[in-house]
Amino acid sequence: MGISRIGRHGEAEEPCASNPSAQTRAKSRDNPARLQRILDSIKDYAIITLDRNGCVASWNSGAERLLGYTEDEILGRPGEIFFTPEDRAAGAPEREMELANEEGRATNERWHLRKDGSRFWGSGLMLPVSDGEPDAYLKIFRDNTEARRAAERQELLINELNHRVKNTLAIVQSMAMQTLRSCPNTADAREALESRLVSLAKAHDILTSGQWRGGDLCELVTGSLAAYSEGSGAPRFQIHGAPLRLRPKALLALSMAVHELATNAMKYGALSNESGRVEIHWELGETAPRRFRFEWKERGGPPVEPPRKRGFGSRLVEEGLGQDIAADVHLRFASQGLECTIEAPVKEITESGS
Amino acid sequence: MAVANTDLSGRRVLVVEDESRIAMLIRDTLQDMGCEVVATASRFEDAWEKATSLPFDVALLDVNLNGKPSYPIAEALANRGTAFVFATGYGTSNVPEALHSAPVLQKPFMRCDLERALRQALIQD
Numbered sequence: 001m002g003i004s005r006i007g008r009h010g011e012a013e014e015p016c017a018s019n020p021s022a023q024t025r026a027k028s029r030d031n032p033a034r035l036q037r038i039l040d041s042i043k044d045y046a047i048i049t050l051d052r053n054g055c056v057a058s059w060n061s062g063a064e065r066l067l068g069y070t071e072d073e074i075l076g077r078p079g080e081i082f083f084t085p086e087d088r089a090a091g092a093p094e095r096e097m098e099l100a101n102e103e104g105r106a107t108n109e110r111w112h113l114r115k116d117g118s119r120f121w122g123s124g125l126m127l128p129v130s131d132g133e134p135d136a137y138l139k140i141f142r143d144n145t146e147a148r149r150a151a152e153r154q155e156l157l158i159n160e161l162n163h164r165v166k167n168t169l170a171i172v173q174s175m176a177m178q179t180l181r182s183c184p185n186t187a188d189a190r191e192a193l194e195s196r197l198v199s200l201a202k203a204h205d206i207l208t209s210g211q212w213r214g215g216d217l218c219e220l221v222t223g224s225l226a227a228y229s230e231g232s233g234a235p236r237f238q239i240h241g242a243p244l245r246l247r248p249k250a251l252l253a254l255s256m257a258v259h260e261l262a263t264n265a266m267k268y269g270a271l272s273n274e275s276g277r278v279e280i281h282w283e284l285g286e287t288a289p290r291r292f293r294f295e296w297k298e299r300g301g302p303p304v305e306p307p308r309k310r311g312f313g314s315r316l317v318e319e320g321l322g323q324d325i326a327a328d329v330h331l332r333f334a335s336q337g338l339e340c341t342i343e344a345p346v347k348e349i350t351e352s353g354s
Numbered sequence: 355m356a357v358a359n360t361d362l363s364g365r366r367v368l369v370v371e372d373e374s375r376i377a378m379l380i381r382d383t384l385q386d387m388g389c390e391v392v393a394t395a396s397r398f399e400d401a402w403e404k405a406t407s408l409p410f411d412v413a414l415l416d417v418n419l420n421g422k423p424s425y426p427i428a429e430a431l432a433n434r435g436t437a438f439v440f441a442t443g444y445g446t447s448n449v450p451e452a453l454h455s456a457p458v459l460q461k462p463f464m465r466c467d468l469e470r471a472l473r474q475a476l477i478q479d
């Protein structure tokens with residue numbers, strides 16, 4: 001077969017001057033040493049031949065580099081030696097040879113075993129060698145572990161993302177059902193549901209910016225309350241607390257609590273008039289077992305009366321925090337203003353648990 | 355069909371779910387259906403404790419409890435012949451083979467899905 005090249009202007013050129021004559025070509029085919037030199041220079045690929053019984057018949061230096069066996073060690077030994085025990089038990093080596101015979105090629109995508117017992121993901125092919133004896137099969141593959149690991153990570157991430165989306169949809173479903181159930185009219189339900197969803201979305205934003213590993217309580221509190229501070233003269237909120245990195249679960253739970261407390265204050269409490277304010281304070285206890293303590297104290301609002309029936313908001317705060325972060329929640333409808341204390345084990349709250 | 359006729363009213367249910375808002379919805383829905391919620395657990399240890407000590411007819415098991423699979427609890431229930439339903443946002447591919455016959459409730463779910471899954475579990479039981 002002559003080699004033609006396409007020239008710069010697209011016309012076929014004559015075979016190049018160095019094109020070997022028929023005689024040279026025949027010589028090179030018969031020159032095993034030259035072929036071996038070529039094969040051995042391919043360092044990234046294992047190029048192996050197997051005989052009819054699947055025993056190693058030749059071994060290039062790429063194979064030695066990849067699998068750890070020298071040619072002397074491996075020649076004549078069964079090629080299944082670098083298959084994993086699981087694949088050997090499942091008959092993968094035999095199936096690969098059968099497939100190569102039947103289909104003319106068999107893909108070789110699997111974990112392989114090095115001499116030292118470690119594993120790598122080999123990607124390549126097995127082909128039958130025509131009239132081949134002692135070389136009945138040719139096997140070519142390379143180490144593709146990194147790509148394989150990346151694919152596995154991606155699959156894991158997609159699975160995890162799917163789980164989170166489904167879980168979030170179930171949370172939204174729950175909030176919608178409960179809000180509809182507890183609100184007397186559609187307008188109230190609509191407003192309550194919208195604000196709960198927006199609050200959930202904001203908490204997700206904080207988590208996303210922290211790559212879902214957590215987020216800061218201060219950022220959460222100021223962010224959640226920003227909308228309630230607008231337009232009024234005197235500051236509505238006094239916030240005291242050291243920066244505290246929250247676990248995702250604690251961040252979502254506390255964000256829900258702050259939202260419900262603020263909404264309630266806006267409707268009935270200290271944020272419902274012009275002069276009321278809210279004191280917010282949190283701290284980590286020093287003595288073991290260490291507890292996280294969060295206080296919400298309303299002052300200057302209209303006189304407080306305990307609600308006639310427990311609403312979904314207080315249920316979310318009390319039951320929700322109890323379940324999500326093992327918190328003890330106390331809601332006190334003191335006449336001078338609503339007070340809420342949340343206490344939880346520190347390990348439920350912070351990433352390091354300390 | 356027999357599944358449709360199994361009466362759920364008065365059935366005692368253990369709810370194992372790590373997300374409080376979903377647990378609230380499940381509890382309310384079960385109560386609307388006439389079931390009695392004997393307890394709710396959101397963590398593996400608590401769920402294990404309740405599943406092995408409380409009397410109930412059927413358990414609703416969230417597959418993933420804060421990253422910990424609930425399969426050991428399901429196995430314990432299966433061994434003593436107590437009915438259970440898996441609830442999950444994942445597909446069913448992760449459920450161990452020995453537990454494949456258990457009904458799986460995909461989150462989010464409708465009330466009729468929950469009813470059907472509970473009936474199926476109670477029939478198998």
